[in-house]
Amino acid sequence: MNRFMEFIHYHFPKFAAGIYCLAIFLSFGSKTCAHSITQQETVWQLAFWANQEPACNITVKGDGIPSSFEIEAACGKEIANLWYTTPACSHPFFRSENVNDCSGLFLRKIWQKQVSDPDQQNMLETKDPLFFIHGCEPSDRCNQLPVVIFQNKSSDRNDPSSTVRIKIGTFEGECAEDECQMELPITSEEGKWVEFWSLSPDGIQGVHDRFKYRAAIVSNSSSPIYQFDLISTAYPEAAPFCSDIWQVFPQLNLQNQKIYEAPFSSDFLTTTFHLSILAGKIITHGLVDTSHCNNYGLMSDGSANGCGEKVSADMIFTMQNQYNDLLFESGIRNHVPPRIIKGMIAQESQFWPYSEIDNEYGLGMITENGIDLLLRWNTPYYMKLCKAVFPQKADRCEIQYSELPAMEQQLLRGSALQKIGTYEEIDLLGAVIRASAAQVNQIIQNITGSDCEHTASYEDLWKFTIANYYSGSGCIQNAMRITAAYQYALTWDHVQNFLSGICNHAKAYVENVYIFGNL
The missing domain is CATH 2.60.40.10 (Immunoglobulins)
Structure with missing residues (x-):
């Protein structure tokens, strides 16, 4: 069974048996016909950090987070106010006693289903x-x-x-x-x-x-x-992932590269990376007993030695694979390779959820500039977030993020950063990577005056996208401009040679992401 039918069987088992032709509706005029409509319904739950006990459930249409009105209607003003004043907690996935340091409430998704909407049994426009x-x-x-x-x-x-x-x-x-x-x-x-x-x-x-x-x-x-x-x-x-942005197919010789694959399920994302830095974090936080190891299992740089890695192996395996379901979902939702998301997390934080670097947050070490990238270049994500943050100003979200007043831009960035340390963090990272792909597309058009399909290969576009996430558009754009000025082909091999100063670190970053993504 090929990947497309595996996808259908996995996600739409009721329809799989009947699918042979791919039916695609495109616009040549319009015609009306009756349809039976199903909508997605999601049940969210506010629960207390202190004892994990539920406070209330909120049912919403679609898969978006509940609005302030929906929370107040379902939970009452007292619970809603407690939720609004709850500080962000950066480590809900980290299964240790430290989670008790979180106060107030947290939001979690507990149920999602497709439901029929009898009120929508009306005439719809098809193409x-x-x-x-x-x-x-x-x-x-x-x-x-x-x-x-x-x-x-x-x-x-x-x-x-x-x-x-x-x-x-x-x-x-x-x-x-x-x-x-x-x-x-x-x-x-x-x-x-x-x-x-x-x-x-x-x-x-x-x-x-x-x-x-x-x-x-x-x-x-x-x-x-x-x-x-x-x-x-x-x-x-x-x-193929992000080819809808670039209009470029993967080279045929990339068929055996796991990093671009669309996995059939989250089980295909299971990895056994050797993560000595993560092992060192586990040891220094006293989560395993390494008293019998030389120097308590630690190297001088804080990473684990062989003995420390061996003792930490089970926890390392668990921590690097606990997000696989979320990685799988993020890949589908954002149309980016889940293994690239996972490879970038492995390179950024080795799955340790606490950043020790100022102004870098979470598993992806994301910065406020990274959130700015997201909101400027991923319009669907911006629109969804904007409507959630400004529910009483729906018309506000009809303009682009870049056109909003500085204060409102800051509120949106802050709201996005609050997803760090929640189940939404992996989806956020996937959305940022897609935004980076869109920005790379525009950078290439600006420099060459031509579309990506005429100027760059699929693999090079992904390497530009990963480097752009890590080092920022200034680094990539400058290196591309120099490459074009010398009339060299716009390939990663050429562009990386013109990364200088701090931008030069993007070379090793891209290489390591590919190593993790293909393991």
Whole structure:
């Protein structure tokens, strides 16, 4: 079973048996039809840090955190006020007696389900025409080329003479029948765009839509094998991680690199990293008994020696894998590789949740500048956070973060930083990494005047993204500008040579993240 169907089986078991064609709705006009609507419902719980006892439950629609109004309505003013005045606690995942130092309340998700909404059994707008891809599923290797089927819905609009125009490279054709199918042509490793639109008899064009696909030969035997990949805004889950931002497919020689894989479940994220710094933290905090080890199991730099690592091994394994479910969910939600998130945590903090560096917080050693990056370059995350922070100023969130007054920007950054040390921290890190990918995309466009698909490879884009997270856009942008000035190709091998001063540390950082991500 390929990765796409594994994903469907894991997340949508009720539908897996019936899925063969990938149905994608794209906009060529609109049509109304009746749908049965299900909505996600989430139950949150406020509980006391002192004894872990629940204070109240709050049920909300969707998966967002409850608003102040929802908390007060469900819990009453007294509990709501206690929640508002609770200081952030930086170590809820750290299973030790120190957790008792936290005061007040904490918020946790206890239930999530899909529920039918009878009030939403109304007429919804879907998009025409409908196209299917069958014969080969995205992110799979097949012995036949994929086939695209376009359905001309003009007859449903009482306009039987309208056609669908289709363009692939230099080829352009039309579909005047109710249904037309064509075998997608073989492509290079870079892939091709398919553009299509409706055309009325009087020459009026509908909205042009497009998707990018790759059907590249990976075996030149008598029966060729094709690698099929798809980038479509209508079905983003089918695309490789962040390729929806860059419009770039992974190089075919990256197939065996674990760091880019979409795991079937959180079990595939289990690791056995040797983390001597984490072991040293465990020992110095008295969480294991190393009295029989030389120098109590510690090296002069505070990391663990061999004996210390051996004694700490069970706790090291537990601590590095306790976030796997959250890493898996963050990868799906933010469309970034979970192993990159985990590799960056391993490099930043080795899964020790307390930062000893001023102004760096949590597992990802995130800074306020990192939160600024998040809110400037990850618009969906900014919108969700903004509406939660300013529930009575919904129109405030219609403008970009950069346009907000400085005080409101600071409030948003503070609210995001409060997620450090909660179950939302891993999702926050995934969202920051996606923001970094978006910023890298814009930096490259600004420097080259061209899109990423014409200037950089998938692997180089990820290395730029990781370095940008670590050292900041100033470092990466300057190194890219020098690279472009020398007319060198925009590759990580070239760009890293122009990282100087403190920026130079990004070289080792990227290398170590890849080592962790591929273990």
